[in-house]
Amino acid sequence: MNLEAFQAFAADNQWGVLWPELSMALLAVLLLVIDLFAAPLRKSVIPALALGGQAVILVILVLSFGCAAVGDYFSQMVNLTTLGQVFRVFFVLTSLLVCYVGWVYLQRQNLPRTEFFALTIMIAAGMMILGNASNFVMLFVALETVTIGFYVMVAYARHSPYSLEGGLKYLIMGALSTSLLLFGIVLLYGAAGNPSLPHYTGDGLSYANLNNFIVANPDNLLVLVGAALVLCAICFKIGAVPFQIWIPDVYQGAPTPVTAFLAVGSKAAGFVVLINLLRGPFAALEAFTFPLLAAICAVTILFGNLTALGQRNVKRVIGMSGIAHAGYLLLGVLALIKGVDWAVWAIVFYLFTYLFGSFAIFGVMAHLAGPDDENQELEHYQNLAKNQPFLAGVLAIGLGSLAGIPPLAGFIGKLLLFIAAFEARLYSLLGVAIIGVVISIYYYFGWIREAYFKTLEVPPDEASGETARPYPHPRSLSLAHRLLLGALAAFTVLLGIYQGAFGSSPF
Amino acid sequence: MTVGLNAFLLVSGLLFAIGFFGVLLRRNTLVIYMCLELMLNAVNLALVAFARYHDSLDGAIFVFFSITVAAAEVAVGLAIAVALYRKRQTILVQELAAMKD
Numbered sequence: 184m185n186l187e188a189f190q191a192f193a194a195d196n197q198w199g200v201l202w203p204e205l206s207m208a209l210l211a212v213l214l215l216v217i218d219l220f221a222a223p224l225r226k227s228v229i230p231a232l233a234l235g236g237q238a239v240i241l242v243i244l245v246l247s248f249g250c251a252a253v254g255d256y257f258s259q260m261v262n263l264t265t266l267g268q269v270f271r272v273f274f275v276l277t278s279l280l281v282c283y284v285g286w287v288y289l290q291r292q293n294l295p296r297t298e299f300f301a302l303t304i305m306i307a308a309g310m311m312i313l314g315n316a317s318n319f320v321m322l323f324v325a326l327e328t329v330t331i332g333f334y335v336m337v338a339y340a341r342h343s344p345y346s347l348e349g350g351l352k353y354l355i356m357g358a359l360s361t362s363l364l365l366f367g368i369v370l371l372y373g374a375a376g377n378p379s380l381p382h383y384t385g386d387g388l389s390y391a392n393l394n395n396f397i398v399a400n401p402d403n404l405l406v407l408v409g410a411a412l413v414l415c416a417i418c419f420k421i422g423a424v425p426f427q428i429w430i431p432d433v434y435q436g437a438p439t440p441v442t443a444f445l446a447v448g449s450k451a452a453g454f455v456v457l458i459n460l461l462r463g464p465f466a467a468l469e470a471f472t473f474p475l476l477a478a479i480c481a482v483t484i485l486f487g488n489l490t491a492l493g494q495r496n497v498k499r500v501i502g503m504s505g506i507a508h509a510g511y512l513l514l515g516v517l518a519l520i521k522g523v524d525w526a527v528w529a530i531v532f533y534l535f536t537y538l539f540g541s542f543a544i545f546g547v548m549a550h551l552a553g554p555d556d557e558n559q560e561l562e563h564y565q566n567l568a569k570n571q572p573f574l575a576g577v578l579a580i581g582l583g584s585l586a587g588i589p590p591l592a593g594f595i596g597k598l599l600l601f602i603a604a605f606e607a608r609l610y611s612l613l614g615v616a617i618i619g620v621v622i623s624i625y626y627y628f629g630w631i632r633e634a635y636f637k638t639l640e641v642p643p644d645e646a647s648g649e650t651a652r653p654y655p656h657p658r659s660l661s662l663a664h665r666l667l668l669g670a671l672a673a674f675t676v677l678l679g680i681y682q683g684a685f686g687s688s689p690f
Numbered sequence: 691m692t693v694g695l696n697a698f699l700l701v702s703g704l705l706f707a708i709g710f711f712g713v714l715l716r717r718n719t720l721v722i723y724m725c726l727e728l729m730l731n732a733v734n735l736a737l738v739a740f741a742r743y744h745d746s747l748d749g750a751i752f753v754f755f756s757i758t759v760a761a762a763e764v765a766v767g768l769a770i771a772v773a774l775y776r777k778r779q780t781i782l783v784q785e786l787a788a789m790k791d
Binding site for chain 1 (some may be wrong): 699
């Protein structure tokens with residue numbers, strides 16, 4: 184046995200560089216162990232430990248940001264970059280906020296709690312690996328950790344036929360996209376392994392080798408079909424047209440915190456994979472990927488905004504508008520393909536504004552939802568400003584940010600993306616995006632109007648009784664909830680006024 | 691007589707297409723799951739064929755990951771189907787349309 188070969192092979196297996204992912208996974212396992220062996224502590228300790236543990240990881244991640252390891256590890260399975268580091272912070276923050284919304288949600292539901300937190304944290308760990316994967320095996324395994332976790336979480340409210348139906352639909356669509364992804368990977372691997380072509384490689388699964396091969400053979404048919412299939416699978420994850428069919432039903436059926444996780448986390452994970460692929464192995468396929476994604480981008484923006492107009496269920500509104508946001512982000516990706524390098528930071532900034540705005544809205548939704556979580560209609564928000572001015576204010580700031588109203592963060596996010604697109608000379612797509620933004624203001628403000636300007640019309644025969652109010656708003660909110668929701672709203676305002684490193688220069 | 695790489699790829703492509711259209715056209719959830727499995731197995735066949743003919747082990751090892759993931763997917767899927775059947779007494783997808791707008 185040749186020990187030295189193994190030693191050389193294992194030399195860059197430095198587990199320490201993966202400490203954020205590992206500590207997230209350990210935290211999830213720890214929660215399950217406590218649940219198993221210390222059942223009486225379940226109610227009090229587990230939510231606190233889940234939230235606190237992630238907060239600690241988040242703080243350490245942010246503080247150690249400058250001195251994080253960068254480079255290839257684990258035999259080129261993992262390529263740590265600054266971008267991956269930023270997305271680690273993003274996913275831990277997302278998971279922390281999902282756990283908070285989930286905590287609010289679970290207080291009203293008769294459902295197991297520990298598994299919810301454990302699954303959320305596991306999925307976040309998978310997403311963090313996904314942002315750093317530089318090999319298709321790693322990409323596939325991380326993506327499936329995320330996707331299979333999401334199947335369980337969408338169907339988490341197992342007493343509700345809506346949640347189960349959403350879970351089934353997500354599973355069928357998700358598995359379909361997994362198959363497309365795998366077939367695409369196989370075609371790329373097979374094409375790259377063909378000994379009769381220049382620069383062929385035995386290890387076509389690694390991004391670096393595949394990149395060398397594709398640069399030498401950009402017109403190979405197998406490569407093009409494979410790349411198209413992989414891009415289709417990613418479009419499923421980000422919910423771009425024509426792969427958006429799962430979105431409305433799954434968003435409506437899933438418990439509110441899971442909807443938030445899908446909207447923010449899953450979309451961001453799709454975009455980080457897309458960025459890594461387009462800057463890595465698919466960089467030489469520009470002539471093929473650009474028209475494909477440009478068509479998808481235009482249709483996605485228009486479809487998302489137009490279908491959101493007719494929705495009355497707030498989760499479906501969020502879902503449809505989320506499709507439109509994926510379209511705006513694709514605009515940034517297209518600018519990136521065209522060589523505007525700082526578009527990456529425009530995308531990251533946009534995702535952060537989307538995170539804060541969305542979680543402000545989802546936090547309010549979780550506080551207002553009754554026991555039947557899937558039927559939250561716009562009408563439920565009538566009188567909100569009178570009964571709960573604080574929640575209405577947070578909601579208005581979140582919605583305003585998603586709509587892109589200055590001076591909120593969403594406006595700057597859109598502005599940066601549009602400037603990137605302008606620099607890349609994508610004028611017609613820019614026009615489509617601006618039409619989309621104008622349409623979106625209508626339905627976002629429809630929601631705000633329900634909360635602020637509509638009074639509940641109680642039918643005359645029921646007007647006598649106090650109990651006739653069909654959608655009671657909670658009377659009071661504890662200080663902790665106020666602080667967290669207030670912080671989300673404050674960040675949304677703050678990022679609109681001061682962008683720090685994002686606004687001035689690309690890091 | 692030896693079988694060439696293209697023959698394997700043809701079979702794999704056919705299996706994949708059958709599975710794909712099966713998922714889109716069939717009504718019964720269990721049949722849809724079988725079609726999904728068929729697609730993944732088509733992928734496995736292509737992986738093994740490429741690995742064999744191009745003399746690289748990576749593809750053959752990837753098959754293990756794909757089989758594991760397929761098993762996990764079906765385990766979750768069957769659990770959801772059972773829970774759904776208890777609630778709705780059906781697993782036909784055209785009858786699962788509670789959410790409309």
